[in-house]
Amino acid sequence: MIHVPAPDPFTVFGLPRALDLDERALEQRYLRLSRECHPDRLRATDAGDCIAVLQRAAEINDAWQVLRDPWRRARALLEAERPGVLERNKRLDPGFLASALDLAEAVADARGAATAPLRAQLTAALAADWDRLRGHVLRGELDAAARAVHESHYHTKALHDLDAKS
Amino acid sequence: MTAAPPPPPSPRLVVGIDLGTTNSLAAVRAGKLPHVLRDRDGQPLVPSVVCYHPDGRVLVGREAKALRLELPDRTVFSVKRLVGRSAREVEAEATRLPYRVVAGERGLPRIAIGDARHSPEAVSARILQRVKAIAEEALAQPVQAAVITVPAWFDDAQRQATKDAAALAGIDCLRILNEPTAAALAYGIDGKKDGTVLVYDLGGGTFDVSILRIEDGVFRVLATAGDTHLGGDDFDQLLADRILAALPGAVPATRQSDPFVLQAVRAAAEGLKIRLSSANEAELALDLGPRGTARLTVTRAEFEAAIAPLVQRTLDCVQRAVKDAGLRLPAIDDVVLVGGSTRVPLVRERLRNLVGKAPHTDVDPDLAVALGAAIQADVLAGNDRSLLLLDVIPLSLGIETLGGAVQKLILRNSTIPTSVTEEFSTGVDGQTSVDLSIHQGERELAADCRLLGRFQLRGIPPMPAGLPRIAVTFLVDADGVLRVTAREHRTGVEAGIQVVPTFGLSRDEVRRMMLDSIEHAQTDYVAREAIDLRNKAEAMVRGTRKALALAELPPDQTWAVHKAVKALEALLAGAADTAALKAGCDALTEVTATIADDVISSAVTKALREEERR
Numbered sequence: 001m002i003h004v005p006a007p008d009p010f011t012v013f014g015l016p017r018a019l020d021l022d023e024r025a026l027e028q029r030y031l032r033l034s035r036e037c038h039p040d041r042l043r044a045t046d047a048g049d050c051i052a053v054l055q056r057a058a059e060i061n062d063a064w065q066v067l068r069d070p071w072r073r074a075r076a077l078l079e080a081e082r083p084g085v086l087e088r089n090k091r092l093d094p095g096f097l098a099s100a101l102d103l104a105e106a107v108a109d110a111r112g113a114a115t116a117p118l119r120a121q122l123t124a125a126l127a128a129d130w131d132r133l134r135g136h137v138l139r140g141e142l143d144a145a146a147r148a149v150h151e152s153h154y155h156t157k158a159l160h161d162l163d164a165k166s
Numbered sequence: 167m168t169a170a171p172p173p174p175p176s177p178r179l180v181v182g183i184d185l186g187t188t189n190s191l192a193a194v195r196a197g198k199l200p201h202v203l204r205d206r207d208g209q210p211l212v213p214s215v216v217c218y219h220p221d222g223r224v225l226v227g228r229e230a231k232a233l234r235l236e237l238p239d240r241t242v243f244s245v246k247r248l249v250g251r252s253a254r255e256v257e258a259e260a261t262r263l264p265y266r267v268v269a270g271e272r273g274l275p276r277i278a279i280g281d282a283r284h285s286p287e288a289v290s291a292r293i294l295q296r297v298k299a300i301a302e303e304a305l306a307q308p309v310q311a312a313v314i315t316v317p318a319w320f321d322d323a324q325r326q327a328t329k330d331a332a333a334l335a336g337i338d339c340l341r342i343l344n345e346p347t348a349a350a351l352a353y354g355i356d357g358k359k360d361g362t363v364l365v366y367d368l369g370g371g372t373f374d375v376s377i378l379r380i381e382d383g384v385f386r387v388l389a390t391a392g393d394t395h396l397g398g399d400d401f402d403q404l405l406a407d408r409i410l411a412a413l414p415g416a417v418p419a420t421r422q423s424d425p426f427v428l429q430a431v432r433a434a435a436e437g438l439k440i441r442l443s444s445a446n447e448a449e450l451a452l453d454l455g456p457r458g459t460a461r462l463t464v465t466r467a468e469f470e471a472a473i474a475p476l477v478q479r480t481l482d483c484v485q486r487a488v489k490d491a492g493l494r495l496p497a498i499d500d501v502v503l504v505g506g507s508t509r510v511p512l513v514r515e516r517l518r519n520l521v522g523k524a525p526h527t528d529v530d531p532d533l534a535v536a537l538g539a540a541i542q543a544d545v546l547a548g549n550d551r552s553l554l555l556l557d558v559i560p561l562s563l564g565i566e567t568l569g570g571a572v573q574k575l576i577l578r579n580s581t582i583p584t585s586v587t588e589e590f591s592t593g594v595d596g597q598t599s600v601d602l603s604i605h606q607g608e609r610e611l612a613a614d615c616r617l618l619g620r621f622q623l624r625g626i627p628p629m630p631a632g633l634p635r636i637a638v639t640f641l642v643d644a645d646g647v648l649r650v651t652a653r654e655h656r657t658g659v660e661a662g663i664q665v666v667p668t669f670g671l672s673r674d675e676v677r678r679m680m681l682d683s684i685e686h687a688q689t690d691y692v693a694r695e696a697i698d699l700r701n702k703a704e705a706m707v708r709g710t711r712k713a714l715a716l717a718e719l720p721p722d723q724t725w726a727v728h729k730a731v732k733a734l735e736a737l738l739a740g741a742a743d744t745a746a747l748k749a750g751c752d753a754l755t756e757v758t759a760t761i762a763d764d765v766i767s768s769a770v771t772k773a774l775r776e777e778e779r780r
Contacts, residue, residue, distance in 0.1 A: 001565070001567065001573065001588050001589070001590055002588065002589040002590075003586075003587075003588055003589075004587040004588060004589055004637055006585075006586070006587070031381075031382075031384050031554075034384070034554060034556060035384075035554055038554060038556070038644075039583065039643075039644050040341075040542075040545055040546055040554065040555065040644065041551070041554075051641070051649070051651065054583045054585075054641055054643050054644070054649075055583075055585060055639075055641065057583045057644075058582075058583040058584050058585035058641060058642075059585075061556075061580070061581040061582070061583060061584050062580075062584055062585065062586075064581070065580065065581070
């Protein structure tokens with residue numbers, strides 16, 4: 001089973017491919033597109049049930065899920081700009097991987113008061129990942145940007161594990 | 167002044183129907199606010215009970231409920247708990263039901279009444295037909311289409327089964343709508359309640375909680391959680407167990423032993439529960455004739471201790487839904503209660519303690535769902551373009567992979583419609599078909615999720631293994647129902663998909679049963695229409711005659727009115743058909759309308775209004 005990527009969410013929303021989007025404007029756009037394309041709007045004309053209408057509405061909903069999440073948005077942007085870029089840049093720096101492993105262990109061992117500073121550390125690491133990603137994208141360094149996305153995944157997961165513990 | 171002409175029937179009237187575990191009802195929206203549709207006795211609620219009488223009659227609603235002690239094994243209630251499920255899944259539950267549930271074709275549950283076997287869908291269809299008939303009578307016009315509500319937590323099979331029941335009842339189901347979402351519509355329709363709302367819906371047999379954001383006419387569901395087997399029925403069961411224990415001698419609590427005792431005890435338990443919502447203590451003396459008498463006193467504290475674990479389960483769902491919505495409890499602006507079981511004081515108290523807000527009680531918990539469905543019906547009919555509803559799929563959908571694991575394709579709480587496309591290939595040279603199993607649920611292993619169906623991709627051109635590329639699109643529509651399409655990429659061949667549903671009726675079964683029921687529904691409606699028209703014509707004749715005696719009209723006008731009345735009378739005396747009667751009524755209305763005398767026209771209007779009220 002091979003996943004077939006959904007259409008580029010920026011195109012679905014009619015937006016230029018950009019890493020930073022205004023969240024409120026994005027949401028308003030989503031609601032406006034939904035108002036125009038939701039099958040409920042076309043039910044009275046009996047077209048609301050046809051596959052094409054449902055497919056268009058599904059694309060809008062699915063694109064919204066991607067665009068509203070900064071990291072998923074980043075992945076979609078890289079794939080749209082250079083298909084396969086994420087897959088080709090999966091090999092990460094050994095130094096980074098060692099430090100990521102240390103973090104994961106710290107999260108596994110963290111108890112009580114130790115969780116708060118760890119959370120702060122991970123949040124800061126994610127913010128740094130984002131800044132690095134933005135820099136790479138601005139300079140057109142998409143391979144490096146893809147690696148930054150992959151690296152951020154370790155921090156996201158560690159944060160998630162930490163939240164699951166409390 | 168003229169006699170009020172009947173309002174022109176709208177070409178496509180869509181009602182909202184709440185098909186409940188315990189009660190069902192319909193509502194319609196005319197203007198801004200929706201209203202429920204009542205039967206001749208002014209009652210909106212139809213008990214979701216169907217009685218198959220030995221004399222061949224099928225009774226529905228209050229008439230059926232009245233027979234539950236007399237014909238305990240022929241009176242079917244709570245059928246919603248069986249819809250869209252397998253016989254094995256409902257086995258434990260079925261032993262506590264006074265009627266018999268057996269395994270039929272493909273292991274599906276069938277309700278056995280004598281030698282007859284009824285599918286849960288067919289029983290639900292009976293209830294829907296009754297609700298439809300009440301709606302048609304209240305609106306004085308046929309109803310063909312409806313929005314029907316289901317618990318948000320209903321899975322694909324249960325939704326499909328509900329659509330099938332609607333088809334059997336001759337109703338075009340425009341939308342399957344989630345009950346808590348419908349309630350939120352009823353709550354937020356005035357446009358003054360923008361914010362984040364938690365809907366807590368504890369019905370007779372199911373529990374749902376949904377978190378919605380309401381903003382500028384957009385009702386967006388952020389997350390939903392629930393339990394399709396948790397409701398007021400379960401509270402009743404705990405009390406029923408106590409009543410059975412209080413009976414002299416050991417009365418085994420199974421249907422086989424005594425359906426009458428089971429039905430009587432259930433009814434008594436429900437009564438106890440209702441009394442315990444307002445009193446601190448309730449006494450019961452249940453005389454079961456030769457089976458003995460149960461005497462007991464239950465305090466509210468005892469009742470609350472018994473149901474506390476069930477209430478806690480609902481609160482766990484609430485917390486999960488809030489978390490899934492990416493929120494914390496303080497972000498909830500308002501709590502809306504739906505379902506009769508939210509009248510239980512412990513439920514309200516525990517919920518208030520958890521959320522830290524007193525629940526909103528403006529909307530009647532029994533009517534809110536139907537009212538909301540009517541609003542959505544109005545939107546789908548194209549009458550309201552200001553509202554938009556964005557709902558979610560309650561449970562993840564996935565496909566079984568090698569080793570029995572489930573690969574999730576669509577995650578729970580995704581806004582619907584939603585879709586995903588995956589590519590499959592063949593494992594053997596010349597292979598022309600591929601089998602897929604679709605599962606719904608959150609667990610990792612296929613065995614722990616519900617198998618919705620097996621799909622077979624067919625008509626793949628013979629090619630070396632791995633070469634064909636079949637793109638399969640899984641699309642969840644606005645009803646929350648899955649649709650699958652497939653295409654082979656290299657050849658562009660539209661791959662055929664054969665679906666073998668695990669639950670519910672096959673397409674052929676539905677088609678066959680539908681043909682039967684549509685014929686009946688048509689005859690039923692025509693018959694009722696004829697009776698209504700006769701009553702109307704008689705009222706017009708009476709009213710006009712009375713008015714003629716009072717009014718002082720020029721002779722030519724008196725004569726004209728008199729002639730029209732006579733003509734209508736003649737039609738009534740003969741066996742005139744509906745069309746002729748209608749023409750007679752119209753002729754009389756026309757004549758009286760041209761007369762510049764208030765007495766005549768108002769007399770006709772008054773007579774008609776009285777007739778309607780009766």
